[in-house]
Amino acid sequence: MVCKECIDTLGDYLDGSLREDLKLELDEHFKDCPPCVAFFNTYKKTTRLCKDALTEVSVPEEVWAGIRSHLFEKIRLQIS
Numbered sequence: 001m002v003c004k005e006c007i008d009t010l011g012d013y014l015d016g017s018l019r020e021d022l023k024l025e026l027d028e029h030f031k032d033c034p035p036c037v038a039f040f041n042t043y044k045k046t047t048r049l050c051k052d053a054l055t056e057v058s059v060p061e062e063v064w065a066g067i068r069s070h071l072f073e074k075i076r077l078q079i080s
């Protein structure tokens with residue numbers, strides 16, 4: 001797995017919707033790629049902060065998905 005594929009699968013990984021075999025590949029990739037681990041941690045933290053801030057209001061899943069992909073794009077641009 002290359003970094004781009006790794007980053008593309010992170011959203012599904014956090015959703016719990018990632019296929020088992022890809023999850024294993026991702027874990028393997030993390031072993032030799034510290035930048036992707038850093039990216040994953042930042043992404044996870046930002047997503048969690050954002051979700052916490054939004055628990056007061058009820059956000060439909062599609063709105064939440066939009067926010068998340070927006071965030072994801074932003075972080076991805078910072079890394080590449």
Ligand SMILES: [Zn+2]
Nearest residue numbers: 003006033036
């Ligand atoms: Zn990588």
